[in-house]
Amino acid sequence: MTAKSRTLSIKQRGLTNFEAIMWIFTRLSALAMYALILFALIGALIMGARRQMNFADVMRWGFMPNATHVQSTDVPDLTPWSTPLWRLTASALLLVAVAHGVHGLVVIADDYITGERGRRYVRLLSILMMTAMSLMGLYLIWTS
Secondary structure (H helix, E strand, C coil): CCCCCCCCCHHHHCCCCHHHHHHHHHHHHHHHHHHHHHHHHHHHHHCCHHHHCCHHHHHHHHHCCCHHHCCCCCCCCCHHHHCHHHHHHHHHHHHHHHHHHHHHHHHHHHHHCCCHHHHHHHHHHHHHHHHHHHHHHHHHHHHC
């Protein structure tokens, strides 16, 4: 008796469906958040945060590079901290984090909500929440 091969083609595995794409998105968005935070931390250290900020302020900057996080420190000039580069970095971090988090909430909700109608409502509410939070966050980043 010969054992049957367990090798499946990509189509048979289903790696091109929406769930597989969202699984990959979750992993890549987490890596993108780590990369953006590391970029902000290294940028802060290059701009002199070693001598002008305590560890908590540097970490706060790393998780949301916004010039308002530097105002209460010993940084004499806020101009380099409020450039479009840091606003774009903060915007990217915000959008990636919100999309990652809302997708996680939808996955958890799908585990507990059994009806198709309830899942649709939760997804719609999640999309509305994600859009509203993203727009508010972008407004704060670009106007402060």
